[in-house]
Amino acid sequence: MDTQELKFVKASFVKSGTKPDHYPPAELPEIAVMGRSNVGKSSLMNSLFNRKNLVKVSNTPGRTQLINFFLVDDALSVVDLPGYGYAKVPPKIRKQWRPMIETYLTSREALIGCLLLFDIRRIPNDDDLDLWVWLRHFGFTVIPVITKSDKLSAQKGRNQLKRIANVLEVPLEALVVTSSKTHKGRDKLRKLMSGLCWDFTPPEPEEMDEAEGPDESETTEENHADQGE
Template identity: 45%
Template sequence: MIIKKSDFVTSAVTKRQYPEDKRTEIAFLGRSNVGKSSLINALTNRKKLAKVSSTPGRTRLINFFLINDDFHLVDLPGYGYAKVSKTEKARWGKIIEEYLISSTTLKRVVLLVDSRHKPSADDVMMYEWINYNNYDVVVIATKSDKISKREKAMNEKVIKDTLNLKPEHRLIFFSAVKKDGREEIVDLLFEDLASK
């Protein structure tokens, strides 16, 4: 699929602020600073569609982006950032949970993990939650330009084993710097969603 058009639609905190047009949605989940915004920008070939920050924890709202006037990408707040209060973490958690539970048009969840590290307890919990709720899931290991081929092979096994990744769920390594994996991700995520 070719992404010809991508636009920011709205930011939301509660269900009543979500878009009401009932377009199919793909949600992006991951720890703070794992590279959700960078991935969305790379997929859409837009440098500043999603705001990228060097400071973790900046995405505190749910951001909706319209792709090809056809479906939405949904950028959810990052989780697991240590330098915010427990109250703030709980608030972010509620924002994420409300969206995942209440969205009637969510088709697929993209879980981002850092390719350099073993998935965190939060990553494992999120993957298990996605499975429990029977969402189609794709796991993307970001920042792959920062590891060697040997490390990639080792880390792939660690990621799969730690998450207990199901055979039918894909794991793709991605570099926002080199755009490695972009075409594969676009085809995998969007091909069956695009209008014919």
């Protein structure tokens, strides 16, 4: 891929799905955005896209379990994965989350990296750490993104960042500290995302099965599902 830095001047919803035959073609580099319900994922993505409501925020976090695909500058696919860990989510939906996410992560050849989000006010818990370790164990490039930095004072924020870095066992400077309210960290995160695209080579196209049925996934922006924060 051309090394020209993405400008994030154009963003659009592509489609939603739950399984590989719902996904759009893997022709562009792809970055997945992940985090607990209410971590601020939708707000961060809207900030990155410079759009107020492109990524919908749900009033019932974690209840919708769809993978939402977005296109940036006709050059990058950004994927909103369902939030995890919301206590009020029905057990059936919680059970569906893991296989759906694992299938996406292990089958998507265009996936070049993941943004894993952490609320600055909360120390990563077992769910966060399990996903953090799993992603890195399987060789994914994972950028730890700290959200809602405006919610703490400067001193409390510094102390909390040290704790989070210690739990994740990464240098403090590895954390990308953001605020969707002030857009802090947005330019840095955009540059990191652009950098991940530089060495991307599109996967070899697969032959279409003539007997394959129609794609039943959602394809309109109006219908794409709320994912919660």
